[in-house]
Amino acid sequence: MSKREWPLYEVFIRSKAGLSHRHAGSIHAADDQMALDHARDTYTRRSEGVSLWVVRSSAIVASDPAESAAFFEPAKDKIYRHPTFYEIPDGVDNL
Amino acid sequence: MYTQGLDQKGQTANNRGTTESQEQLAAFQRRIDAEEKIEAKDWMPEGYRRTLVRQISQHAHSEIIGMQPEGNWLTRAPTLKRKAILLAKVQDEAGHGLYLYSAGETLGTSRDQMVGDLLSGKAKYSSIFNYPTLTWADIGAIGWLVDGAAIMNQIPLCRCSYGPYARAMVRVCKEESFHQRQGFDIMLALSRGTAAQQAMAQDALNRWWWPSIMMFGPNDSNSRHSAQSMAWKIKRFSNDELRQKFIDVTVPQAEFLGLKVPDDDLEFDKLTGHYRFGEIDWQELSDVIAGNGPCNRQRMARRRQAHDDGAWVRKAAQAYADKQAAKKAA
Amino acid sequence: MKSDDLLLAYVTRLGDNALVLAQRKIETVTLGPELEEELANANFALDYLGQARLFYTLAGELENAGRDEDDFAFLRSDHEFRNLLLLEQPNGHFGDMIARDFLFESFYVLQLEALERCRHAGVAAIAARAVKEVRYHLRHVGRWLVRLGDGTAQSHERAQRSIDDLWRFTGELFAADEIDRAFAKGFDGPDLEALRVQWQQAVAAVLAEATLKQPEDGWMASGGKQGRHSEHFGYLLAEMQHLHRSHPGATW
Numbered sequence: 001m002s003k004r005e006w007p008l009y010e011v012f013i014r015s016k017a018g019l020s021h022r023h024a025g026s027i028h029a030a031d032d033q034m035a036l037d038h039a040r041d042t043y044t045r046r047s048e049g050v051s052l053w054v055v056r057s058s059a060i061v062a063s064d065p066a067e068s069a070a071f072f073e074p075a076k077d078k079i080y081r082h083p084t085f086y087e088i089p090d091g092v093d094n095l
Numbered sequence: 096m097y098t099q100g101l102d103q104k105g106q107t108a109n110n111r112g113t114t115e116s117q118e119q120l121a122a123f124q125r126r127i128d129a130e131e132k133i134e135a136k137d138w139m140p141e142g143y144r145r146t147l148v149r150q151i152s153q154h155a156h157s158e159i160i161g162m163q164p165e166g167n168w169l170t171r172a173p174t175l176k177r178k179a180i181l182l183a184k185v186q187d188e189a190g191h192g193l194y195l196y197s198a199g200e201t202l203g204t205s206r207d208q209m210v211g212d213l214l215s216g217k218a219k220y221s222s223i224f225n226y227p228t229l230t231w232a233d234i235g236a237i238g239w240l241v242d243g244a245a246i247m248n249q250i251p252l253c254r255c256s257y258g259p260y261a262r263a264m265v266r267v268c269k270e271e272s273f274h275q276r277q278g279f280d281i282m283l284a285l286s287r288g289t290a291a292q293q294a295m296a297q298d299a300l301n302r303w304w305w306p307s308i309m310m311f312g313p314n315d316s317n318s319r320h321s322a323q324s325m326a327w328k329i330k331r332f333s334n335d336e337l338r339q340k341f342i343d344v345t346v347p348q349a350e351f352l353g354l355k356v357p358d359d360d361l362e363f364d365k366l367t368g369h370y371r372f373g374e375i376d377w378q379e380l381s382d383v384i385a386g387n388g389p390c391n392r393q394r395m396a397r398r399r400q401a402h403d404d405g406a407w408v409r410k411a412a413q414a415y416a417d418k419q420a421a422k423k424a425a
Numbered sequence: 426m427k428s429d430d431l432l433l434a435y436v437t438r439l440g441d442n443a444l445v446l447a448q449r450k451i452e453t454v455t456l457g458p459e460l461e462e463e464l465a466n467a468n469f470a471l472d473y474l475g476q477a478r479l480f481y482t483l484a485g486e487l488e489n490a491g492r493d494e495d496d497f498a499f500l501r502s503d504h505e506f507r508n509l510l511l512l513e514q515p516n517g518h519f520g521d522m523i524a525r526d527f528l529f530e531s532f533y534v535l536q537l538e539a540l541e542r543c544r545h546a547g548v549a550a551i552a553a554r555a556v557k558e559v560r561y562h563l564r565h566v567g568r569w570l571v572r573l574g575d576g577t578a579q580s581h582e583r584a585q586r587s588i589d590d591l592w593r594f595t596g597e598l599f600a601a602d603e604i605d606r607a608f609a610k611g612f613d614g615p616d617l618e619a620l621r622v623q624w625q626q627a628v629a630a631v632l633a634e635a636t637l638k639q640p641e642d643g644w645m646a647s648g649g650k651q652g653r654h655s656e657h658f659g660y661l662l663a664e665m666q667h668l669h670r671s672h673p674g675a676t677w
Contacts, residue, residue, distance in 0.1 A: 006413065
């Protein structure tokens with residue numbers, strides 16, 4: 001066993017120009033440049049991407065599942081924020 | 096590639112010494128029953144976590160050790176095209192091992208720990224990889240039979256209740272779709288080839304058929320973890336169901352190749368629409384799992400050697416990164 | 426040699442370099458120091474295999490005698506292979522492989538950049554594709570050489586030793602013969618003397634960053650480009666060709 005494992009990085013890939021980066025998985029690397037190489041050699045072997053982001057997993061700040069009700073449920077009853085909430089009378093176009 | 100014949104060893108998936116309340120367990124089961132995905136930071140029973148870590152890490156180890164029998168023919172592949180295809184496939188297995196270790200890590204077990212358990216002999220890997228690849232036809236047989244058996248099991252795992260495992264499996268299955276085909280393609284070329292090539296193909300089928308059938312694990316009546324894993328939706332079909340399905344689809348393929356499946360009891364049952372097959376040599380399976388297969392020691396020795404030989408490299412990279420970080424801080 | 430033969434020899438040599446390096450890399454599959462490097466190594470080997478196939482296919486077309494990529498790879502004997510000696514040396518440890526790849530690819534990128542601009546359309550097309558692959562490899566192995574050189578005392582010592590041991594094979598990279606000169610003249614191909622200057626600068630910069638000393642240019646090994654190989658090469662070929670040759674005329 002090595003004394004210390006290479007740190008974990010999360011990998012995000014832009015699959016083509018115009019789309020946002022999306023989480024693909026993770027890799028281990030000793031430094032940032034190596035992380036980019038490893039992400040490339042692991043996750044883009046089948047032309048999956050045109051741009052890569054890697055970020056130390058430890059640098060990600062995540063919401064707590066225990067608080068997910070408090071975080072996300074209050075948005076659920078604001079149905080008036082969605083266009084389907086509104087009834088459009090027949091004969092009215094371009095709205 | 097993978098087998099589900101692994102989940103028989105290890106502790107039973109009970110909640111040992113944990114303070115899981117009945118309400119928590121019931122709420123968890125309700126989420127599972129509602130086909131909700133469980134994510135890394137969600138609450139989960141310790142037994143669920145342990146079962147997953149064991150299964151995912153063994154799955155990962157199987158991918159990594161599985162590179163060896165096929166890698167054995169990379170330097171000798173008969174054409175440049177076959178060499179490239181096989182290399183891409185063996186590389187995919189490294190990738191699949193990596194995706195799976197990553198999924199395992201989300202459960203709080205480091206890759207180092209998982210690899211450590213493999214190297215110490217504590218963790219198992221699929222026993223199929225303890226058989227030798229003696230001829231080029233074995234590369235065809237592995238792709239066709241072993242990957243074929245693996246796919247049967249892996250497709251349902253894409254719907255596994257644990258999100259990171261399911262997502263890893265989606266990626267694995269997508270990439271693996273060519274693996275079985277390339278194996279069959281090798282067998283097809285051999286079966287249409289010279290007499291020597293045909294004999295090579297038959298010999299490979301003779302040696303790989305039964306071990307492939309065993310990959311599905313013990314009969315359902317002897318499979319210890321099945322019920323709990325099914326309830327948790329980690330596993331969705333039983334060993335025997337998958338084994339039957341595999342035999343039903345594979346036998347006609349063997350016939351197409353003009354090869355004889357080495358089972359005198361094999362017979363199509365018109366009433367059930369399934370093949371009846373002969374008795375499996377369970378003693379052989381338990382011998383190989385216990386470490387007494389033809390290649391167990393060889394496979395582990397090579398894995399340990401790679402790990403040990405790489406130690407100075409991993410350390411050097413870490414030392415360099417530390418120096419750079421210190422320079423940046425200064 | 427006639428000019429057609431010289432061109433054929435030049436293209437075949439490019440294929441030989443790519444195939445021999447691919448074969449050496451393939452030997453190390455399952456032995457990488459970390460899983461991610463296992464994937465990188467396989468990617469690079471696949472790139473080289475792909476290049477070998479393209480160069481051999483082109484050679485077959487130039488020769489117009491019905492030989493395909495596999496005939497070039499599997500049915501020629503050792504003295505017909507004209508690869509660089511550097512590439513056929515046994516792999517050694519990870520540092521040796523990084524040093525080998527770094528020394529070769531620092532040259533190969535320059536060679537491919539020149540070939541991309543040459544006046545032979547077939548060669549230029551393959552080079553244009555290959556140069557992208559090799560630029561990435563070089564970036565990867567260059568970073569690794571720096572990590573090893575400037576890592577631990579042990580890795581520094583090993584990396585220095587690897588560079589020192591392999592340095593004597595670098596002379597052959599730039600030793601132009603009749604074949605090189607004919608391609609340079611006939612198709613505006615690379616001038617190896619000019620490449621040497623660029624190579625020295627590029628290599629020196631990375632070695633300095635890696636805190637490694639550049640060896641003196643002492644005695645240089647040669648012969649690979651003329652088909653005179655080291656003892657190791659016969660085993661490489663024997664292993665690679667054995668199955669193919671055991672079944673003459675078979676389809677796989």
